[in-house]
Amino acid sequence: MSRGAPLPQTANEVSSFTPPLGRTPGFLSRYSSALLLLLVVGLEAGVVQFVIRDFHSANTEVQSMYAWSVLGLRRIGGLQYDAQETRRSTLYALTTNDSNLQVEYADQTREADKRVTEGIAEYLQQARLPREVEVGNRLQADWVAYLSVRDEVLASILEGSTKEAVALDLSQGVPLFDRVRQDLEEVKRLYDEQASQRLANVAALARRSVTRLFGVLFCTLCLASVFVWVLQRNKMSSTLQLARMQMDFVASVSHELRTPLAVLCSAADNLADGVVSGKEQLAKYSSVIRNQSRQINGLVNEVILFSSTQNGKGRYVLRPLQVSSIVVSAIDGTTELIDKAGFTLQQEIEPSLPCVLGDSSALSQCLQNLVTNALKYGDRGRWIAVRARLADSKDRHRQEIQISVHDRGAGIDRSDLPRIFEPFYRSPAAVAGQIHGAGLGLPIAKSLAEAMGGSLSVQTEVGIGSVFTLHLPVAEPSNRRVPRQEGPSVQI
C-alpha cells in the first residue's frame, strides 16, 4: 500500500465549486408566482396602511380646523351679541319710568356683561400669538372702561336722571362701545386669518397626501413590473436552456448511439455477407458486437437512471452504512474499467469512521459515477485516489463524512465549473477531445448525493487535476465510531 502524490493545490489557482441544492431552484420556480403575489400583496398592504395613516392625519387636521374655526367664530359671535345685549338692555331702561322694570333691565345688562367678561377671559387664556394677546388685552381694557361708563349711565337712569344718562352715554358710552366693537371685529378678523392659514395648511396636507399616494403607487407599480419582468425572463431563460439541453442531449445521445450502431451494422453486414470466415475472425466480431452492445446498454441505463433520480428521494431506503463498504462496493463495480484503462487506484479511508445514512446501491452508484468521471478525464495522469475522512461541515455546526475522488487529469476550466452539474452539459474541451458521454454522470451523482441528504463539491486546477467530494451526514454521534474493518489504504 502506498500513498500517491497529493493533488497540488495553490490557493489562488484552485477553483472550487459547490452546486446549489437541487431542491431550491425547483422550489423557487414552483412557488415563484405565489411569492411574487405575496410580495405584491405585502407591498400593497404597506402602501394602503401608509395612505390610510396619511389620510387619517389629514382628516384629523380637518376636524381640528373645523372645530377650531366653528367654535371660535361662534364664540366671537356670542361675544358680539352679548356686548350688544349689554348696551341694548341699558338703553331699554331708558324707555320706562317703572323702577321695577328698570331694575330688571339692569339685571339683564349685568348678566350680559358678565358673559362678555368671561368670554374675553377665555379668549385671552387660549390666545397664543402675540397679536391675539395684544388684541385680547385691548378688548379687555376697552370693555372695562365701557362698563364703568355703563354703570354710571345705569345709575343715572335708575335715579331718574334721564338727561344725564343720555348725555353721559352719548359723550362717553358710545365712543367706548365703538372701540369695543372694533376690537371684536379685530378679533374676528384674526380668527378669519388663522382659519384661512389653517385651511391652506390642510389643502397643502391633502396635496402632499395625494402626491405621496401617487408616488408610492408608482413605485409599487415599477417594483411589481420589475419583478414580473425578472420572473418572466428567468422562466424564458430556463425554458430556452432546457430546450437547448434537450437538443444537446438528443445530439449527444444520437452521436453516442450512432457510433456503436454503425459498428454493429457493419459487423452484421459482414457476417450476413459471409465476409467473416474462420473461428478467429468470428470470435473477433463477436467481441466487437458484445462491446458495442454493452456501450449502448450503458448509455440507455444512464439515461434511465438520470430520469429516476430527478424526484427519487422517497424511493430510497436510508439506513446506517459503513463507509468502507460503500467505497469497496463502488471500486468493485469499476475495477474492470480501472484495470482496462491502466489507472492506478489509491484508497485511503480513515479508521473507525462513523456510519453514514444512505442507500447502499445509490451511494455506490454515485461513487462509481465519480470514479468513471475520473477515468474519462484523468487520462493524463492515469492515477485515481479515493479518500474518506471525518470533517467539520461547511457551517461547522456538525461533522460529516467526506469521500473524495482525486484525479490528475486536465482539470476543469473555471468557466465550465457552474455548468458541469447541469444535465446533458458537455464542456467544449470534452467535445473537442472526443470523450464519450451524455453529460449525465455528474448530474446523476449530484442528485443521488442530495437524495441521501448530502451534497457534492469540486475542487479543480487546470493542468493539475480535480477532486470531487461527496459530503454525507453521519448517522449517529461522531464520537461513536464503528470498529475498523479495513486497512488504512489499498492499492490496486
Add this chain to the structure above:
Amino acid sequence: MIFRSAKFVLLLAAAAVLSQRAPAGRGEFPQPKSSETLGSLAIVVNQSNPVSDLSLAELRAVFLGERIHWPNGRRITLVMMEPGQPERDAVLRDVCRMNESDFRRRFLQGLLTGEVLVSPKTLATAVGVRKFVFNVPGAIGYMRPADVDASVKVLRIDGRLPTDETYELHLPERVDR
C-alpha cells in the same frame, strides 16, 4: 303763568286724592295689631357709599328729603317699597314719624316747591330694592335682615346694627285678620 297755576292746582288735587286713599288718618302712626313682632329693619346703601353709620335724626332727614347729598357728593336716591308693606310702615313710623298720606303730601309739596328734587323710587319687592341699591351708588333703602346680601351695605343707626338688642328700627307686629 297760567300753565304754572294750573300745574299747582293739579298737584294739590292729586295730594288730596292720595290723602283720601291713605289707610291712616292725618297725624296717625300705623299701630301694631298683634303682640307678635316680625324683627328689625335694616337700612342699606350701595357698597361704594363711604357712609356706614347714621344717627336716627340724620336718617330721618334723608328719608324726608331734607338731606339730598352724601358726603362724597353723590345725590341721595331714596328707595321705598310699595305702600302697605310692613317694611314701609316701619320706616314711616320709626324714621319719618308720619303716616302714608303725610309722607306723600310732603314729597308732593317738596317737588312742587323745589325743596325736593327727586321723589322716592318705589319697588315692589325687597329683591328689587336690593338690586336698585346695588346699581345706584347714592341709593338708600330698607329691607329685612334676611333679605340682605353682600351686594349692599347695612348702615349702623346710632351705632347699632339690626342684630343688636337696642336697635331701634323694628317691623310692625303681624296683623291678625
